Amino acid sequence: MNRSTLTVPPAGTPQPEPHPEASVGVPLGPHYARCFGCGPDHPTGLHLEAVSHDGLSVHAEFTVGDLHQGAPGLAHGGVLATAIDEALGMVVWLLRKPYVTGRLETDYLRPVPVGTTLLITTRCTGVVGRKAYLEAEARLDAPDGPVAVRGAAVFVEVPAAHFERHGGGAGGMVPGREVNP
Ligand SMILES: CCCCCCCCCCCCCC(=O)SCCNC(=O)CCNC(=O)[C@H](O)C(C)(C)COP(=O)(O)OP(=O)(O)OC[C@H]1O[C@@H](n2cnc3c(N)ncnc32)[C@H](O)[C@@H]1OP(=O)(O)O
Numbered sequence: 621m622n623r624s625t626l627t628v629p630p631a632g633t634p635q636p637e638p639h640p641e642a643s644v645g646v647p648l649g650p651h652y653a654r655c656f657g658c659g660p661d662h663p664t665g666l667h668l669e670a671v672s673h674d675g676l677s678v679h680a681e682f683t684v685g686d687l688h689q690g691a692p693g694l695a696h697g698g699v700l701a702t703a704i705d706e707a708l709g710m711v712v713w714l715l716r717k718p719y720v721t722g723r724l725e726t727d728y729l730r731p732v733p734v735g736t737t738l739l740i741t742t743r744c745t746g747v748v749g750r751k752a753y754l755e756a757e758a759r760l761d762a763p764d765g766p767v768a769v770r771g772a773a774v775f776v777e778v779p780a781a782h783f784e785r786h787g788g789g790a791g792g793m794v795p796g797r798e799v800n801p
Contacts, residue, residue: 621727627772629746629753636747638675642714647671648678651713657706666703668740670710677743678714680707684736695732700758704771707740708754712775715744718782719752719775730760730768737761738768750777 638644648670650658656665664687670680682703690696705724712719732738742756756771 621725621770621772623772624723624725626723627725627753627755627774629748633746633748633753636676636715636744636752639714639716641716642672642675644672644675648710648713651709655706657702657709666699666706668703668706668710670707672710672714675714676711677741678707678710680710680740680742682738682740684732684734684738686734689734693734695734695736697726697728700728700732700738700769701726701771703738703740704742704756704758704769705773707742708756708771708773708775711742711744711754712752715747715752717777718780719777720782721773722751722776723774725772727770728768729770730766732760732768736768739763739765742771751775752777 650660653659653661656662658668659665666682668680668682670678672678684695688695688699704726705721738758740756740758742754744752744754746753752775754773754775757767758769759765760768
């Protein structure tokens with residue numbers, strides 16, 4: 621993909637170790653019920669479902685619906701970027717530290733029609749200080765289907781207070797904004 625150096629870990633960065641409490645082999649579930657990416661209670665959200673088999677990568681699925689169109693019959697590119705962002709966020713969630721997206725790069729290789737199920741694979745390629753380096757690939761309808769979107773990102777670790785300070789609450793401090801552990 622067209623990749624800036626900002627999303628590539630410095631040479632020699634070791635692969636991170638999975639967190640001992642990372643959820644492995646079970647559905648990851650939403651981090652927040654009203655999250656646009658993964659929340660089951662979001663009326664028009666993406667309802668991403670995901671699993672990790674190794675604690676450092678995630679396999680997520682998202683079926684493109686009528687509410688996700690840009691051009692008629694085709695997924696909006698911003699919606700696809702959101703799906704990638706969410707599946708990347710699930711990887712850093714496995715690290716059991718709060719992170720936010722600092723930089724997100726996307727390459728769109730193929731149009732994605734309504735009705736397509738995107739199979740998104742995301743993984744962490746390194747952690748340096750507060751920065752986690754991540755990559756993503758989204759395929760059409762099957763694990764070996766054509767690649768439609770590639771992504772790369774830097775997520776930045778933040779204190780838990782970040783969400784309270786800027787969003788008005790975290791971890792159940794505000795009713796209706798409970799964050800899953
Ligand atoms: C209780 C827990 C709740 C958990 C809820 C989970 C929710 C999950 C939601 C999931 C939903 C999906 C996810 C979402 O949608 S997350 C929502 C979308 N993202 C945001 O809202 C983030 C907004 N931005 C910020 O808050 C700040 O700018 C951050 C925190 C990112 C940095 O500001 P801060 O002042 O803190 O840090 P710093 O400036 O000293 O930088 C520190 C290091 O980071 C490097 N850097 C910074 N920016 C970039 C960049 N753009 N590219 C490359 N690198 C960047 C920087 O060079 C430095 O590196 P180094 O000098 O150390 O080498």
